Amino acid sequence: MRKKITLAHGAGGKFSADLIHEIILPEFNNKFLNELHDGAKIGQLAMTTDSYVVRPIFFRGGNIGKLSICGTVNDLAVTGAVPKFLSAAVIIEEGFDFDDLKKIVRSMSLAAEEAGIKIVTGDTKVVGKGQADGIFINTAGVGELIEGVGISAKNISAGMKILISGTIGDHSVTILSERHGLELPENIQSDCAPLNKMIFEMLKVEPKIAMLRDATRGGIAAVLNEIAEVAGVGILLEENKIPIREEVRGVCDILGFDALELANEGKIIAVVPENSAEKILSVMKNFEYGKNSAIIGEVVENSAGRVGLKTSVGGIRIVDMPVGNLVPRIC
Numbered sequence: 001m002r003k004k005i006t007l008a009h010g011a012g013g014k015f016s017a018d019l020i021h022e023i024i025l026p027e028f029n030n031k032f033l034n035e036l037h038d039g040a041k042i043g044q045l046a047m048t049t050d051s052y053v054v055r056p057i058f059f060r061g062g063n064i065g066k067l068s069i070c071g072t073v074n075d076l077a078v079t080g081a082v083p084k085f086l087s088a089a090v091i092i093e094e095g096f097d098f099d100d101l102k103k104i105v106r107s108m109s110l111a112a113e114e115a116g117i118k119i120v121t122g123d124t125k126v127v128g129k130g131q132a133d134g135i136f137i138n139t140a141g142v143g144e145l146i147e148g149v150g151i152s153a154k155n156i157s158a159g160m161k162i163l164i165s166g167t168i169g170d171h172s173v174t175i176l177s178e179r180h181g182l183e184l185p186e187n188i189q190s191d192c193a194p195l196n197k198m199i200f201e202m203l204k205v206e207p208k209i210a211m212l213r214d215a216t217r218g219g220i221a222a223v224l225n226e227i228a229e230v231a232g233v234g235i236l237l238e239e240n241k242i243p244i245r246e247e248v249r250g251v252c253d254i255l256g257f258d259a260l261e262l263a264n265e266g267k268i269i270a271v272v273p274e275n276s277a278e279k280i281l282s283v284m285k286n287f288e289y290g291k292n293s294a295i296i297g298e299v300v301e302n303s304a305g306r307v308g309l310k311t312s313v314g315g316i317r318i319v320d321m322p323v324g325n326l327v328p329r330i331c
Helices: 014-028 064-077 098-115 170-180 196-205 219-231 246-255 274-285
Strands: 040-042 045-052 081-093 118-127 135-145 161-164 211-214 234-238 268-272 294-300 307-310 316-318
Touching (some): 045 064, 064 081, 064 135, 064 196, 064 211, 081 196, 098 118, 161 274, 170 246, 196 274, 211 219, 268 274, 274 294
Parallel strands (some): 081 118
Antiparallel strands (some): 045 135, 081 135, 161 268, 161 294, 211 268, 234 294, 307 316
């Protein structure tokens, strides 16, 4: 039986990884791509690209335009680069509202201004009614790698600490509430934000940060499983130290979701030397987008390629790579 693409193949979990390893890597095999990071490092430059199909297009805390800029800026920054230039291409469905397009483009401009990056080229295509879903956006970015910084899984070793820049699951729960008419408090909104300035300051105080990742599709569960597998290490998290809003926890309890698997659009995971963890945490907390940062676990010698969670009752459970698709069209 021929295999078919499902929504789960775009969810950032096991199905996405299978798609990459079975179809993409065998054809495009090269040393830059094989790093499987959020962007590629080429000489002194970093490059990344991403496409955005989020539904709904407008949501509390942002819209598809802001999301497209912030996501690409963050993907560049976690490679250890200073984002410099962006391209933006839009695919618009016939009949799309002109004023909505203006709002989206304006939000892209404001996000780029906040990040200190320029949109220097792009493309526009229009397809017939019913041949898209309003608007899709593709962005690509180029940045300059910071001298002396070497973000790589090969630099991860036992004893290193795992940091996160804030509360998890906010973006996914916001999209769910907008999509299904759920009523949530005003403080629950997408965490969509450019994190490059915070990341730059983190790298300034500790250039030997081993790994940085943008915890988007598949949440921190997917990101940490990928890191553990590529680095050949074990990771042990502490449930009580992972920041999560009570409202988000409540939605997860009601719907049976695991918050570790929920997508974020303004949170990074950092794997840092043990003796620098508190210093880096202090830097993160000085930024609005990092005020809820926390040390949530550490790298361990045993259980290579696996992620464990020390629960609030004292046991340990395995955090697997997400398999299903909790929230499709999340970014």
